[in-house]
Amino acid sequence: xxxxxxxxxxxxxxxxxxxxxxxxxxxLPTLAHEAAAMNPEFAYLQYPVLIGLYLTAIPFFYALYQxxxxxxxxxxxxxxxxxxVHSLGMIKHCAGSIIIIxxxxxxxxxxxNALHPGVALIGLAILFLTIVILLFSAVLQDLLKKVMSFKxxxxxxx
Numbered sequence: 001x002x003x004x005x006x007x008x009x010x011x012x013x014x015x016x017x018x019x020x021x022x023x024x025x026x027x028l029p030t031l032a033h034e035a036a037a038m039n040p041e042f043a044y045l046q047y048p049v050l051i052g053l054y055l056t057a058i059p060f061f062y063a064l065y066q067x068x069x070x071x072x073x074x075x076x077x078x079x080x081x082x083x084x085v086h087s088l089g090m091i092k093h094c095a096g097s098i099i100i101i102x103x104x105x106x107x108x109x110x111x112x113n114a115l116h117p118g119v120a121l122i123g124l125a126i127l128f129l130t131i132v133i134l135l136f137s138a139v140l141q142d143l144l145k146k147v148m149s150f151k152x153x154x155x156x157x158x
Contacts, residue, residue, distance in 0.1 A: 003075065010071050017064050024057050042114045052105040059094035059101075063133075066090045080148050088141035095134035102127050 032050050036043040066087040073084045106123050109115040 006071055006074050010068060013064050013067050013071070017061060020057065020060060024054065028053060042112075045109070045112060045114055048108070049105070052101060052108075056098050056101050059097045063091045063094035066094070080144065080151055082148075085141055085144050085148070088137050088144065092134055092137040092141060095130050095137065098130050099127060099134065102130070 028050060032046045036046040070084055070087040070091075073079060073081060073087070078084065102123055106115060106120065106127075109119070
């Protein structure tokens, strides 16, 4: 049963990656072009916004890769290992970099008076979700470090 749950999680990670990749390749350029055509006064922001969104895709996909490594560790019964702690740390750093990029991007759009309320709501939702992921991975990383130290102490004691 454990294998089935882990395989379901791996499938979810792959689906998220494929969906975001398709959005980046097909939807984002079209949406940016349409937004520039509908709002010619903000057309000069088309490429900076696209670059910012593509920059956030890099740590997102790296975090997905680290999640897959973590799930492979679960399959191989290597939950309490340094690689698991490292993967959680990298997920935490990826979430932090996504937060920084989004905050800089939203501040840039505010300075240009181009932050549409709908875009602001979507950006804030992504920010809060990413903050939750950052905090959750940080808590799990600290918990895993403590469990590993208890495990090593018990091995020395026995």
